[in-house]
Amino acid sequence: MNQNDAAKKIEAGEAFLLKYPETRYKSPLYGALTYAYLQAGNTQKMQEYGEKEIAIAPNDVSTLAILGQTLPRGLHGSTSTPEAQQVLAKSEQYSKQALDITPTLPKPENMTDEAFTSAKNQTLAMAHSGLGLVYVRRGKNAEAIPELEQAVKIDPNPDPVNYYLLGMANKITSHFDDAITAFNKCATMTGPLQGTCKAQAEDAKKQSATQLSAPK
Numbered sequence: 001m002n003q004n005d006a007a008k009k010i011e012a013g014e015a016f017l018l019k020y021p022e023t024r025y026k027s028p029l030y031g032a033l034t035y036a037y038l039q040a041g042n043t044q045k046m047q048e049y050g051e052k053e054i055a056i057a058p059n060d061v062s063t064l065a066i067l068g069q070t071l072p073r074g075l076h077g078s079t080s081t082p083e084a085q086q087v088l089a090k091s092e093q094y095s096k097q098a099l100d101i102t103p104t105l106p107k108p109e110n111m112t113d114e115a116f117t118s119a120k121n122q123t124l125a126m127a128h129s130g131l132g133l134v135y136v137r138r139g140k141n142a143e144a145i146p147e148l149e150q151a152v153k154i155d156p157n158p159d160p161v162n163y164y165l166l167g168m169a170n171k172i173t174s175h176f177d178d179a180i181t182a183f184n185k186c187a188t189m190t191g192p193l194q195g196t197c198k199a200q201a202e203d204a205k206k207q208s209a210t211q212l213s214a215p216k
Contacts, residue, residue, distance in 0.1 A: 006039035027057045034063050043074045054094075061102045065123045068095030068130030072137055073161070079137045092134045098127035118156045125155035129162050132169075141169040145178075152185070160189040164197055171200070175216065176208035 013033045016023070023029070030053035037046035050067045053060055071091040075084055102123050107116045132147030148166040152158045167182035183204060186197035 006036045009033075009036040010040060027053060027060070030056070031060055031063050034066060038066055038070060043070060046070065058097075059101050059105075061098045061105065061123050061127075064094045064098040064101070065126035065130070067091070068098055069126040069133070070130075072130060072133040075137060084137075088134050088137055091130050095127040095130035095134070098123060099131070102127070121154040122156055125151045125159075125162075128154075129159065129165075132162070133165060136165055136169055141172045144169045145173070145175075152182075158185075158189075160186045160191050160193050160197070163189070164193050164200070167197065167200055167204070171204050171207070174207075174211065174214035176204050176211070176213050179204040180208070 009032060013029050013036065017026075017029060030049050034046055034050040034053055037043070037049060047067065047070075050063050053063045054067070057063075068091050071087050071094075075087055078084065079088065102120055105120070107113070111119075128147045128151040132144045132151060135141070135144035135147065145166065148162055148169060151162045152166060155162070163182045163186035167179045167186060170176070170179035170182060180201050183197045183201035187194055187201060
């Protein structure tokens with residue numbers, strides 16, 4: 001969904017809710033608006049509709065995973081403030097709920113095994129990513145690594161942000177070879193992180209030549 005499509009979906013969804021505030025289709029509308037606002041870059045409205053959706057559909061793993069991954073990515077500056085700590089706590093909760101519930105979901109009758117597995121893996125990858133970033137933000141890089149490794153392993157369309165975070169967590173914990181591998185993966189993906197990941201890969205190589213690598 002591009003930004004124009006997202007804007008159209010937002011306009012239609014908001015208009016429908018305004019006209020039919022007690023509609024029985026609140027849950028699918030809230031879920032759709034959560035995703036549309038994410039695509040439009042409006043994380044405040046994404047969170048607002050996502051939390052409305054979770055309140056009435058606590059097993060909506062897609063929305064849980066979106067919130068879990070996106071909320072900590074919106075944090076900038078110090079994470080020691082009460083507000084930042086609250087965001088991290090929410091993200092941890094949503095990510096863990098998605099990880100707990102997703103494997104238990106039955107396959108819809110009209111969905112192929114392949115499509116169902118792909119959808120589950122995409123949800124799980126977002127949840128692992130969110131939890132990994134929470135740990136990174138808290139300075140728990142060793143705990144972040146297995147979460148981010150899972151995120152890039154099972155995601156049908158791996159996110160360069162996760163490779164970057166995995167590289168940083170490995171670099172900080174002196175796992176230089178793993179850091180270089182992650183940064184190089186990120187550097188092959190077109191996007192705003194490409195140059196940063198190339199530079200980080202070179203820096204990790206330099207550090208590996210002058211510092212001892214930590215055992216796995």
